[in-house]
Amino acid sequence: MSAHNRLFEEPFDRVDLAVEAALASLPEKYHGPFKTANHGTSNWGGTGRIDAFFTVEDHAEPQTKSFFIKTASGPTGLAMLTAEFESVKAIHAISPDFTPLPIASGTFASETSTHFLISVFHKFIPDRLTDPVEFSSRLGRLHMDSKSPTGNFGFPLQTYAGNLPQYTEWESSWEKFFAKSLRLALDLEIAVKGPDPRINALSPVIFGRVIPRLLGPLERHGRRVKPALVHGDLWYGNAGIDSGTDRSMVFDAACFYAHNEYEFGQWRPACNKFDQRYLDAYHQVVPKSEPVDDYDGRLDLYKLRFNAHVSALYPSNQGLREQVIGDIKDLIERYGSK
Structure with missing residues (x-):
């Protein structure tokens, strides 16, 4: 043992x-x-x-x-x-x-x-969710008060969500960083579940059209994306309320510097309990990035990255792969045209 x-x-x-x-x-x-x-x-x-x-x-x-x-x-x-x-x-x-x-x-x-x-050690209150306003405003301040040591996206070392690595090499462009991050997640998923002709056929559209369509505008026309420190694996199970202070805390972090909205790809699946109240409270502190019209699409793209990683974490769960395929098809239908 x-x-x-x-x-x-x-x-x-x-x-x-x-x-x-x-x-x-x-x-x-x-x-x-x-x-x-x-x-x-x-x-x-x-x-x-x-x-x-x-x-x-x-x-x-x-x-x-x-x-x-x-x-x-x-x-x-x-x-x-x-x-x-x-x-x-x-x-x-x-x-x-x-x-x-x-x-x-x-x-x-x-x-x-x-x-x-x-x-x-902190004792957390069992089975009690964080308050949307208190928690989301604190998260927003973390994102906005953080500063990348290089001014770029990434982290000084590779971080892990579960027992699998994430892409954290320094990149000056968020679009390029995210594309490499998604590529690693999909490669890990394919490595444990085997190749899938649907992924092979659809991936070029995701990388060649959808990512440039949704993330390119964030860095055009004088816009820039601030590299914000994100928790990196912020589902509701990695947050709690300290019983001594009655304030929210986060743990089990898998950090890197990213577009702050990336954090919410983890909030997108229906099983997550960080619902619209948390997003609304967050955006009272931190406005949505421009162009705002692409906000929902960006979060669904970020959701794909999380779902691909989760599918890789659980090799025997074939339903998670079908979820990834569904995410890819949905994004291509909405944003994959030339």
Whole structure:
């Protein structure tokens, strides 16, 4: 059994030495005994809670603080957790109370094939959606207050949604960046589900006509797209309400700098609970990009990118491929003419 499964099987009073060292390096100087327990779920690794103790000189009894830990195995697990750590750091630097404070990422000393990410623990209110106005306005400020370190679209390292990579190479054009991002998602989907003659026949129209038709105008006639820091995987399950503050927070980030409206491709599927109220509230803070008439088409194009990636994440679900084909056909019918 791998270390990331053993770690949370039963509560116990020790942690891996690398985790202990990361906590001991904090200003409070956390020390054992550490109490650990399973907490939450993840499709791609283990998740748990660590209660750590520290001593304050004017207190006779040790004080405690809780941390969230996520673990994953192998080279992909290391890349995933490193990317998530850097993503959460980027969000936290702009909006410190919108995501848990990231503490460290690294590799277990006891089992070098297992890797970890640690952040401050927050208890979220179960089964309660974020408030549309409060949440969407905070998201809008994150998008607008962020600034790409290069002025371009991309991210300093490759990030992952689930256990699959996203395109994050730096590009000066949003149209070019998105085309490469969609191409990678479709390639990943085909790699796990096999070729499909419909995708082969229709993809040239998506890349040759639909993307230029919908994204080209964003960067013409003096317009430009601001590279905004997006969460990158913002479905309702990656947001919650902190029970201590009653304010919204986001987690499990897969960031890069993108057109801010890209975020809402993930909100487009009917199963998502971020409905029109959230979009309306967001656009009270951040106006729709020009040309506004293309807004719905852009979001449906961004939805295709998310749906292709999700289809790649679940190889046995053939229905997800049919959804991707349906998205492609719909976009071509609406925007694929010369």
